[in-house]
Amino acid sequence: DQQVKQNSPSLSVQEGRISILNCDYTNSMFDYFLWYKKYPAEGPTFLISISSIKDKNEDGRFTVFLNKSAKHLSLHIVPSQPGDSAVYFCAASDPWSGGGADGLTFGKGTHLIIQP
């Protein structure tokens, strides 16, 4: 049972436009959410995070939005650049789960392709 879902395996966006990556979750105990970017043959690189007490967090070209009632978060990249082409993972944390299975729960990723 997937607790973090990224329903779009891939997304193609023109350079300079906005990229919007979506993520849904089912566990209402998740209270910390992150986005990671991954290039082939490298480890995931942390991009941006948001705590459940906020609904928006910005860092340069990257903005994460959290809608707790819908259990949905999204990552906006504006403007999109060729170097943004990568796989993006949404991840969530439930620090109170106890009994093991702590750490981050990841979605399966969305492959973002920025077209020139």
Add this chain to the structure above:
Amino acid sequence: NAGVTQTPKFQVLKTGQSMTLQCAQDMNHNSMYWYRQDPGMGLRLIYYSASEGTTDKGEVPNGYNVSRLNKREFSLRLESAAPSQTSVYFCASSATFSNQPQHFGDGTRLSIL
């Protein structure tokens, strides 16, 4: 700025062989983690160490053991490798256990024949 260093980067084993994957971080982080990533999947937590001297099972611990050797190092051991353990293994660390981003190494690509 090394961050999280994993060794080896690649390894091929035969079924039944044992192996230890090494991980070290130089960020003075308290918490460390081991994940595996299979094709088309997200990362899944194998084991974690919230602080030096403690280790706990994650989502997929069967067939693995870990050792938190000191604050810097966290190793993952396969006692008797199986083809189902063919995967890419990532080590990560974070300053504290909760509500802090984890920083990842570049992974160990392990094939078991």
